[in-house]
Amino acid sequence: MSAEQMSRLDRVDRSILRLLQQDGRASIRSVAERVHVSRANAYARISRMVEDGVIRGFTARVDHERAGQGATAYITLKIVQNSWRAVREQLLQLPGVAHIALVGGDFDVLLLVHTADNRSLRELVLSRIQAIPQVLSTQTMLVFEETDQVPPDL
Numbered sequence: 001m002s003a004e005q006m007s008r009l010d011r012v013d014r015s016i017l018r019l020l021q022q023d024g025r026a027s028i029r030s031v032a033e034r035v036h037v038s039r040a041n042a043y044a045r046i047s048r049m050v051e052d053g054v055i056r057g058f059t060a061r062v063d064h065e066r067a068g069q070g071a072t073a074y075i076t077l078k079i080v081q082n083s084w085r086a087v088r089e090q091l092l093q094l095p096g097v098a099h100i101a102l103v104g105g106d107f108d109v110l111l112l113v114h115t116a117d118n119r120s121l122r123e124l125v126l127s128r129i130q131a132i133p134q135v136l137s138t139q140t141m142l143v144f145e146e147t148d149q150v151p152p153d154l
Contacts, residue, residue: 009054012037013045017055020046024058061148069096069114071121072143075129076107083134084108090132096124107139118142 009017015035019026032042049055064072079087084102091100091111099112111129115121125140 008052009049013049013054016042016045017049020055020058024060064114068116071115071118072146073113073115073121074141074143075111075113075125076139076141077109077111077129078136078138079108080134080136087132087134091129094124094128096120 012035016031019031019034028039028043028046031046032039035042037045046055064070077087087109088100088102091097091109094113096113096115097111098114099110101110102108103110113121113124115124121140125138129135129138
């Protein structure tokens, strides 16, 4: 979100965003009551934020372990310079990839993956990711536990 978009969001908009992050299935009526505006006002604000790209969509938060994906890991990659687009396209084709980010620092790419178990994770890293020609090295960090948090300052 750009600084300009952030400045256009008022206290009510931010409250609506927090509520929708906690429960994307909340009804317009419920949102309106909780932020103390009319249903029409809440509907208009949500529609505007969707049109402006502030709200990019509505999704379900999945308990990956209960969904049969018991292993979660962050994988860092060092890649050949100027190969980001090609690497990204190949990573998008892999099973279990939840998030891909081009980052600055000691590595180039941060990847979040969910797999059935550690054997599947091992196969993904050693046979699929490390087989991408532009990937120079990887480091895998297992996730033991995770907690989602809605930013309080939104």
